[in-house]
């Protein structure tokens with residue numbers, strides 16, 4: 061399904077008067093509104109190829125209909141999202157769920173939709189049908205050198221696919237760890253993993269980055285070999301300048317202070333990118349901003365502060381990706397909500413009065429510090445975010461237009477009701 065430009069235009073014309081009224085109020089409330097709008101226009105969030113179908117749980121999967129049946133259809137879906145919000149201009153592929161058979165054609169299709177390829181993801185947490193050795197007891201950490209070699213080679217394959225598509229980073233997430241005390245020698249597992257990562261790192265082109273993602277637990281429930289940001293940091297420090305830690309918001313133990321982790325990693329020049337999602341309990345992979353919007357805002361507050369302190373380009377110097385998947389929502393509607401949630405947190409963080417905050421911090425005026433942050437969080441920035449979308453050629457109300465144009469119904473008519481996308 062293609063979204064014709066005139067339909068977006070028509071939708072925007074219908075909503076314009078109300079939008080302008082809300083915008084002029086927002087602009088009167090927010091001092092640097094114009095600069096914020098420009099930053100929002102530039103900001104793009106990559107969509108994960110595994111989130112375009114209804115996500116499974118270990119208990120069941122309830123496909124929603126019209127799910128993409130191929131990589132081509134996944135690209136088409138991301139193209140639809142991007143046409144609506146002009147903020148989803150990239151896709152992050154998971155290999156082997158999405159092997160590009162004809163890389164040239166795939167690249168051309170993506171370009172037609174205005175999409176680039178963000179980080180490619182390797183998968184050594186599942187066994188594939190044609191695989192010689194099993195990852196049951198880990199991959200890069202495995203006690204068996206043959207298994208480690210197979211996992212290294214898989215990662216190198218993924219890099220090759222990425223090079224063909226114009227991707228410039230590799231995300232490594234390992235489920236490696238142990239389920240029972242005594243199962244693993246922690247130091248040996250660490251050393252094996254580090255040695256394996258060194259080989260993968262060495263296979264990357266010079267302009268590539270490696271993102272090493274951590275996760276506290278699951279599927280292993282006693283130890284994870286890259287279990288937290290400290291462990292990831294320890295590996296990436298040793299690997300080299302182009303190895304970074306990736307923060308997935310759902311991968312911490314309950315109540316972890318993620319904003320502080322982000323601030324320090326960024327300061328240490330080792331924060332590479334993000335997997336945005338939200339959670340109540342664990343790695344719930346819920347819609348970004350659905351559960352703890354204040355936390356998301358506080359994270360962006362540290363990001364903006366830390367990136368500006370180092371003179372980084374907000375839009376391009378870090379990898380911004382969503383990693384969410386659900387059982388109960390239309391995946392495309394859900395992704396529109398995630399992008400909106402992220403944009404709002406970013407806009408609010410950009411509106412923080414940093415000078416005033418610094419002054420209040422310098423005299424330990426705790427009450428004032430809280431007021432400054434909460435004032436930004438409680439400011440309605442929706443019209444500012446919508447204005448950025450409008451200027452970029454997107455829809456004022458992407459979700460409303462998605463429903464009005466019956467996008468899902470169209471996709472079901474094209475693809476059928478019983479389609480299941482590759483992914484979790």
Ligand code: RM4
Nearest residue numbers: 181233273308335343383
């Ligand atoms: C993991 C982790 C990875 C993702 C897989 C599908 O929990 O978040 O980033 O690639 O799930």
Ligand code: MN
Nearest residue numbers: 273308335383
């Ligand atoms: Mn993730």
Ligand code: MN
Nearest residue numbers: 308310343383
């Ligand atoms: Mn996860």
